[in-house]
Amino acid sequence: MNAASNPHHDLAASDWVRRHAHLVAPGTRVLDVAAGRGRNARLLAGRGAEVLAVDRAADALAELHGVPRIETRVVDLEAAPWPFGAARFGAIVVVHYLHRPLLPLLRGALDEGGVLLYETFAQGNEVFGRPRNPDFLLAPGELLTLAAQPPALTVVAFEQGVLRRRGESVVVQRLAAVAPGHPWPPTLRAPDEGGADARIG
DSSP, X not given: OOGGGOTTOSSSOOHHHHHHGGGSOTTOEEEEETOTTTHHHHHHHHTTOEEEEEESOHHHHGGGTTOTTEEXXXXXXXXXXXXXXXXXXXXXXXXXXXXXXXXXXXXXXXXXXXXXEEEEEBTTGGGTSSOOOGGXXXXXXXXXXXXXXXXXXXEEEEEEEEEEETTEEEEEEEEEEEOTTOOOSOXXXXXXXXXXXXXXX
């Protein structure tokens, strides 16, 4: 399902991506899959990331031309070979898009210390509306299974269930996870006790 065709897709960044954007450090090379008009690319670029926004809809990507720190590429990831070769990214963002053959390729393209932010519709959404095709609906816990593939990602946050959006109910599943080498969770300094530093985290 292409993000550009989704009725929920506009220039307001995903709440999930906004909530976890702090995991993506300035200067990080980000792959935004099915970027559409760039709502999430704009958010991350505005925070200093270098974003490659890809989508099959050239007219949607055209709206990103000239936006600082955003490069665009028109590509149909479902109809062509993986276009990025051995390139790896410090963060990968996928919102409202699912093509299961790409999942291992996305995992393989995540660099050491990288961040995966994924959010899309899940089984049960067919009760409320589109998409209803099971090809576009995540199975329960499917993103957790993806994160568990070696080398396992650390799950920062995971949610699945019914949400209310603009007066409508949708069923979604969403994951924020980091690869080994990422500095999450932050190390916290506990109050000094007897002059000794104690750290938790």
